[in-house]
Amino acid sequence: MPDHAEIVTAEQVRLSDAEVAAYRDKGFIIVENIYSPGDVQRMRDALDELIATARGVTEHTDVLDLEPSHTPDHPRVRRIKNVVASHPVFEEMLNQPNLIAVLKDLLGPNLRLHGSKLNMKAADYGSPVEWHQDWAFYPHTNDDVLAVGVMLDDMAPENGPLMIVPGSHTGPTYDHHQDGRFVGGFDIEAAGLDVSPAEMVTGPAGACSFHHVRAVHGSAKNTSDRDRRLLLYQVAAGDAWDIRGMPTEESWDAYSATFIAGTPTIEPRVVPAPIRLPYPGPLRGGSIYESQTIMTSKTFGAIEDT
Ligand SMILES: O=C(O)CCC(=O)C(=O)O
Numbered sequence: 001m002p003d004h005a006e007i008v009t010a011e012q013v014r015l016s017d018a019e020v021a022a023y024r025d026k027g028f029i030i031v032e033n034i035y036s037p038g039d040v041q042r043m044r045d046a047l048d049e050l051i052a053t054a055r056g057v058t059e060h061t062d063v064l065d066l067e068p069s070h071t072p073d074h075p076r077v078r079r080i081k082n083v084v085a086s087h088p089v090f091e092e093m094l095n096q097p098n099l100i101a102v103l104k105d106l107l108g109p110n111l112r113l114h115g116s117k118l119n120m121k122a123a124d125y126g127s128p129v130e131w132h133q134d135w136a137f138y139p140h141t142n143d144d145v146l147a148v149g150v151m152l153d154d155m156a157p158e159n160g161p162l163m164i165v166p167g168s169h170t171g172p173t174y175d176h177h178q179d180g181r182f183v184g185g186f187d188i189e190a191a192g193l194d195v196s197p198a199e200m201v202t203g204p205a206g207a208c209s210f211h212h213v214r215a216v217h218g219s220a221k222n223t224s225d226r227d228r229r230l231l232l233y234q235v236a237a238g239d240a241w242d243i244r245g246m247p248t249e250e251s252w253d254a255y256s257a258t259f260i261a262g263t264p265t266i267e268p269r270v271v272p273a274p275i276r277l278p279y280p281g282p283l284r285g286g287s288i289y290e291s292q293t294i295m296t297s298k299t300f301g302a303i304e305d306t
Contacts, residue, residue, distance in 0.1 A: 012097060012098060012101055013031065013033055013034055013098040013101060013102060014101055014102070014105060015029075015031070015102055015105040015106070019031070019105075020105055020106065023106055023210060023212070025166075025167070026164075026166040026167060026199075027164065027166060027167060027168060027169030027170075027211060027212040027214070027215035028164045028166070028199075028201070028209055028210060028211040028212065028215055029209070029210050030201060030202075030203050030207055030208070030209050030210075031102055031207065031208050031209075031210070032203060032204065032206070032207040032208075033098075033206075034096065034098040034099050034102065034150075034206070034207075034208050035093070035096065035098070035099075035150065035206040035208070036206065037205075037206065039093060039096070039206065040152060040205050040206045042089050042093075043089060043090065043093060043150070043152055043231065044152055044229075045089075046087045046088075046089035046090060047080070047087075047118060047152065047229065049087065050063070050064075050077075050080050050083075050086055050087055051075065051077050051080075051120075052075075054066065054070070054075035054076075054077045055072065055073075055075050056072045057070075057072060057075070058072055060286050060287070060290075062081065062082070063080060063081055063082065063086050064077055064079075064080065064081070065077070065078045065079035065080075065081060065286065065287040065289060065290075066078060067122075067125065067126075067127060068127075069125060076122065076125070077120055078119070078120055078121075078126070078127055078287070078289055079117055079118065079119050079120060079287055079289070080117060080118040080120075081117055081287065082115070082116060082117070083116045083117055083118045083231065084113065084116040084233070085116075090116065090118075090231065093150070093231075094113065094116070094233055094260060095260060099148065099208070099233075100260065100261055102208075102210070103148070103210075103235055103260075103261070104261060106146065106210060107144050107145075107146065107235065107236070107237040108144070108237050108238070108262075109238075109261060109262045110237060110238025110239065110259065110261060110262030110263060110264075110265065111235055111236070111237070111238060111259065111260050111261040111262060112235065112236045112237075112238055112240075112258045112259050112260065112264075113233065113234070113235060113258050113259075113260050114138065114145065114234040114235060114236045114242065114258070115138075115234040116231075116232065116233050116234065117231075117232050118152075118229065118230070118231045118232065119229070119230045119232065120227070120228075120229055121159070121160045121219070121221075121222045121227070121228040121229070121230070122222065122227050122228075123159070123222060123224060123225050123226050123227050123228075124222065124223070124224075124225065125221070125222070126159075126160055126221060126222035126227070126228060127221065127289055128160065128218070128219060128220050128221040128300035128301065129185075129218050129219045129288060129289070129292070129300070130184075130185035130186075130218050130292045130295060130298055130299060130300060131185060131186060131188055131193075131195060131216055131217070131218040131299055132176060132184055132185045132186065132216070132217070132218060132288070132292075133168075133173060133174060133176070133213070133214055133215065133216055133217075134147060134213045134214075134215075134234070135173055135213045135214045135273075135275075136173060136174070136176040136182075136184070136186075136276060136278060137176075137184065137278055137288075138213075138234075138242055138244060138278075139173075139242075139243045139244070139273075139275040139276070139277065140213070140236060140240040140241060140242055140243060141239075141240055141241045141243065141268045141269060141270045141271070142237070142239070142240045142268075142269045142270065142271035142273070143169075143212070143213055143214055143240070143271065143273045144236065144237035144239075144240050144269075145212075145213035145234070145235070145236040145237070145240050146210050146211060146212055146213055146234075146235060147210075147211050147213070147232050147233065147234050147235075148208050148209070148210055148232065148233040148234075148235060149162055149201065149208060149209040149210075149211065149230050149231070149232055150206075150208050150230070150231040150232075150233070151203055151204070151205055151206065151207045151208070151209075151229075151230060152205060152229035152230065152231060153205050153226065153227050153228050153229050154203075154204050154205050154226070155200075155201065155202045155203055155207075155228060155230075156202050156224075156226075157200055157202065158223065158224040158226075159222050159224040159226045159227070159228040160219050160220050160221055160222035160223075160224075160228050161200045161201050161202050161219060161228065162200075162201040162209060162211070162217055162218075162219050162230065163195075163198040163199065163200050163201065163217060163218055163219055163220075164198060164199055164201060164209075164211055164215050164216070164217040165193070165195055165197060165198045165199075165215065165216040165217070166197055166198075166199055167197075168193075168214070168215050168216035169212035169213075169214040169215040170214070171214075171216075172274055173214065173273075173274040173275060173276050174186040174191045174193070174216070175190075175191065175276070176276070176278065177276075178294070178295060178296065180280065181280050181281070181282060181283055182278040182279065182280065182281055182282050182291065183282060183291055183292060183294060183295050184278075184282060184288045184291035184292050185218075185288075185291075185292045185295050185298075187295075187297035188299060189297065190297070193216065195216070195299070198216075198217075214273070218299065218300065219300070220300045221300060221301065235260070237269075238259065238262050238263070238264060238265055239265050239267065239268055239269040240268070240269065241268040243275065243277070244277070244278075246268075247264075
């Protein structure tokens with residue numbers, strides 16, 4: 001009888017060597033069969049519960065980031081922040097064996113949840129996200145850090161899918177500052193970056209993308225009549241420590257509790273990578289949408305009040 005750790009269910013998803021190589025080469029991959037239609041429905045139901053809490057709300061909260069056109073009577077939510085802590089279904093789906101197996105194939109046996117959120121991009125008005133690198137927000141001691149994008153709707157070119165510049169994860173860390181303050185996005189012309197090779201991350205509901213923390217990515221406004229809801233889990237290798245705030249004696253237990261596989265280490269792995277810190281912080285904080293609002297050079301245009 002194998003012990004519990006050795007039991008692998010018949011439908012366990014694992015990546016092929018070619019898929020791992022594609023992730024290393026391009027900086028992202030899409031995997032289709034991690035979540036079942038039933039899982040997707042449970043996540044949509046949980047999300048509906050969270051969105052319902054926006055009725056009567058007048059300002060962003062610790063959980064809700066609101067569209068500019070939100071009103072208390074006609075709630076329009078742009079993002080659920082810290083979604084794993086906001087509803088147990090999203091914690092359960094984080095620990096789904098298929099997801100953990102794929103994360104181990106990409107990052108190794110020790111895994112830490114670094115953050116989570118759910119970006120809505122509702123039909124007709126869902127806000128764009130300007131080109132950026134997650135690394136500019138949270139540089140680590142090494143770059144074995146990625147974001148999982150769980151598609152809660154079918155994603156197609158017309159509903160504002162994530163777009164990623166292949167190979168950009170091995171390039172520079174771009175200047176995400178404007179007038180000396182972090183704005184959470186960068187001017188691709190000033191940076192001399194050609195984004196025309198960018199690929200759209202499309203797929204059926206339930207599919208997942210895995211994008212490297214240094215990959216340049218963004219997404220356009222949703223102009224279609226279909227929602228585009230994307231759940232994002234940010235996951236780090238267990239020996240990648242966030243440079244902005246190392247664990248301390250006081251925070252060690254809370255830090256250890258963020259592990260979703262394996263165990264913490266007291267030996268952070270340090271691998272040189274171009275680092276820029278997000279300081280001084282944005283004039284408008286709370287979410288990437290807010291910090292990018294004041295960018296003067298945008299690719300995807302203004303976040304409209306419509
Ligand atoms: O939702 C999107 O299309 C982009 C998400 C993203 O890159 C982010 O929130 O950092």
